[in-house]
Amino acid sequence: MSAIIESQNLNLFYGDFQALYDINLAFEPNEITALIGPSGCGKSTFLRSLNRMNDLIDGVKIQGKILFQGNDIYAPHVDLVELRSQIGMVFQQPNPFPFSVYDNVSFGLKLAGIKDKAQIDAAVERSLKQAAIWDEVKDKLHQNALSFSGGQQQRICIARVLAVSPEVILMDEPTSALDPISSAKVEETMLELKEQYTIITVTHNLAQAGRISDRTAFFNAGKIVEFDKTKKMFLKPAKQETADYLAGKFG
Numbered sequence: 001m002s003a004i005i006e007s008q009n010l011n012l013f014y015g016d017f018q019a020l021y022d023i024n025l026a027f028e029p030n031e032i033t034a035l036i037g038p039s040g041c042g043k044s045t046f047l048r049s050l051n052r053m054n055d056l057i058d059g060v061k062i063q064g065k066i067l068f069q070g071n072d073i074y075a076p077h078v079d080l081v082e083l084r085s086q087i088g089m090v091f092q093q094p095n096p097f098p099f100s101v102y103d104n105v106s107f108g109l110k111l112a113g114i115k116d117k118a119q120i121d122a123a124v125e126r127s128l129k130q131a132a133i134w135d136e137v138k139d140k141l142h143q144n145a146l147s148f149s150g151g152q153q154q155r156i157c158i159a160r161v162l163a164v165s166p167e168v169i170l171m172d173e174p175t176s177a178l179d180p181i182s183s184a185k186v187e188e189t190m191l192e193l194k195e196q197y198t199i200i201t202v203t204h205n206l207a208q209a210g211r212i213s214d215r216t217a218f219f220n221a222g223k224i225v226e227f228d229k230t231k232k233m234f235l236k237p238a239k240q241e242t243a244d245y246l247a248g249k250f251g
């Protein structure tokens with residue numbers, strides 16, 4: 001299989017501080033990859049590099065390449081709105097806009113210039129169904145998204161990403177702000193979504209990584225220590241450092 005998105009010798013600096021060192025990771029389509037590691041090891045920084053969210057931060061310097069479908073996303077003239085519709089992101093805190101469910105989910109389509117109401121209605125329904133929230137909101141599409149529970153808001157945010165038909169979905173601790181039942185629903189949704197999308201998720205929850213991910217990348221101090229199939233890494237890690245982290249000896 002060939003990777004849908006990959007980093008090649010990625011180094012990232014915040015001013016003088018180097019946060020990532022020579023990261024080479026290739027992500028297979030239709031898989032969930034978990035990024036794990038102790039606090040501050042660079043997981044979120046790496047995730048944000050994959051759709052250029054770090055561009056928003058002053059003083060960031062990036063070396064190396066991120067190839068998406070073979071093309072360097074840091075090449076000049078890359079359209080960032082288009083890039084972020086192909087590589088969407090879901091954040092730790094559900095962050096719906098303070099307007100209706102319908103307006104949240106259709107936001108990206110309208111931004112892309114789509115005006116046909118029937119087309120927008122169909123995309124809103126498809127996305128909410130894929131995000132496993134349709135049944136809960138179908139009669140409340142014009143209710144403010146902020147009036148729903150945290151778990152529902154997170155699935156509305158997932159639907160907002162899906163509406164613009166991404167290939168890759170980046171998730172930064174998507175369940176850590178949720179109660180266990182909402183978390184389980186989001187995990188179930190992720191497993192359904194991988195049939196059609198590629199998911200890369202940061203998680204502090206090793207049990208969650210074990211439950212839902214196909215592969216795991218273990219970061220420590222800005223470097224990749226180990227990257228392998230999750231079952232293999234969790235049962236028989238290649239490096240002592242990984243074994244110690246998985247055993248809870250640090251981090």
Ligand SMILES: Nc1ncnc2c1ncn2[C@@H]1O[C@H](COP(=O)(O)OP(=O)(O)OP(=O)(O)O)[C@@H](O)[C@H]1O
Pocket residue numbers: 014017019037038039040041042043044045046057
């Ligand atoms: N905007 C920034 N400016 C300067 N340094 C930053 C910035 N964002 C992150 N860092 C530093 O880069 C390093 C990696 O941070 P990052 O948030 O990527 O780690 P993480 O593994 O995602 O951590 P956590 O699990 O706590 O979220 C840390 O030392 C952090 O302090």
